[in-house]
Amino acid sequence: MGGYDANFNPPLEDKYKCPICLAALRDPVQTKCGHRLCSSCFKTIRGGNWYFRCPVDNTWSNHVFEDNAVKREVLSLKVNCLNSNCVWTGELREQQTHLKNCQFEKIECPNKCKTDVMRLDLDKHLLECPLRLxxxxxxxxxxxxxxxxxxxxxxxxxxxxxxxxxxxxxxxxxxxxxxINIISGDCPMVVVPCSFRHIGCMHQDQRCKMSKHYQDMNTQHLMMLSTRLVDLETKHRLDLECCAKKFEILLNELRQRVDNSEKRNMQLENELKEYKLKLGLN
Missing domain, CATH: 3.30.40.10 (Zinc/RING finger domain, C3HC4 (zinc finger))
Structure with a gap:
């Protein structure tokens, strides 16, 4: 992360500069030898080691402490806005809040067109953005x-x-x-089958020509329909006759079963009477 990027006014004093990144101290820590570094810069030079060498005087040490006093001083320093044409000035601690609203700050187009525009020009850009919706x-x-x-x-x-x-x-x-559906559509040029296809007319033509076909073939269609009805009537009669024969056969089978059952019952009754006589029962 390093130190703060800011336009200090007056210019930044050396005592507030990090010797590693040369920017204004961010979250400063102080070494035993009295030098200050950004917290993130210190972590970089220390790495995973227990001891570290001060980048200013090469003194070895194993301890630093947070310098909150200098942190407050740095955050209180006066800065100008980083964006040209903007006249804002304030303390460093206010800079980030200002930049989030600064009209001269360049921001990425929300449409991801990879164009950076000043916030004050964003509305105009969005009207012209090649990726606008x-x-x-x-x-x-x-x-x-x-x-x-x-x-x-x-x-x-x-x-x-x-x-x-x-x-x-x-x-x-x-x-x-x-x-263009051949059944329910209305395209006049689609080839459709004759409506009497189910009774034998295999003619098909463009939908717009089928009216003439129905007129020309009216008699033939009626004859086909009549033949079909006769065929259906004949089939229906034959089916009924077949069903009647099956029913008659079934009825005869049931009658035979009833007769057999009655005979068996009479036989059992006679056997029962004989059994009673043998036992001397009346």
Whole structure:
């Protein structure tokens, strides 16, 4: 981290400079020999060792202490804003708070376009930023402005496109599949099957020509329908006859079972009577 980067006014005295980073002391520590360093600079020169050598007079030591008095003095030093054109002055401890709001501070564009602009120019930049978001006029989704044309060309569900079959314009992309659907669509140029396909008419043509086909083939369609109805009636009659035969067979089987059961019951009753007679029971 090192020391403070600041524009001191008056200039920074040497006693407040870190001998390592040459900047204003940040969180200073003092060695036994009386020299001061930034806390982070001290940790760097010490590393993982127990002893360290003072960078000023090469004295070996194993202990430092926090110099809070000098820390307060450094933070009370007067500084000018680091940004040119800004007239702010104040104590060093106030600098960071000021920079967060300074209109002359250069900040990164929030759209990540890798442009640094002064805070006072940010609003203007955001209106021109190549990575700004704009709402698609069709689907209202926000898209990066440089990707808007691609969004329209390939992705926007509401963007009007040409039908690949009939060439009709102003069909929303999300409606194209429905438009050319052979069953429920309304594209006049899509080839569709005859509505009487299920009864044998295998004709297919463009949707716009099917009305003429229905007119021309009206009689044939009625004949096909009549034949189909006769076939269905015949099949239905045969199915009923088959069911009736099966029912008759089942009924006969049930009657036979009932007769057998009755005979068995009579046999058991007779056997019971004989058994009682043998036992002398009445």
């Amino acid at each position: 704009e709402k698609c006029e069709h689907c209202k989704i926000e898209v990066v402005v440089t990707q808007l044309a691609r969004h329209h060309l390939l992705m926007c569900p509401k963007f009007p496109v040409n039908c690949p079959v009939c060439g009709e314009t102003e069909v929303m992309r999300e409606n194209i599949n429905g438009h």
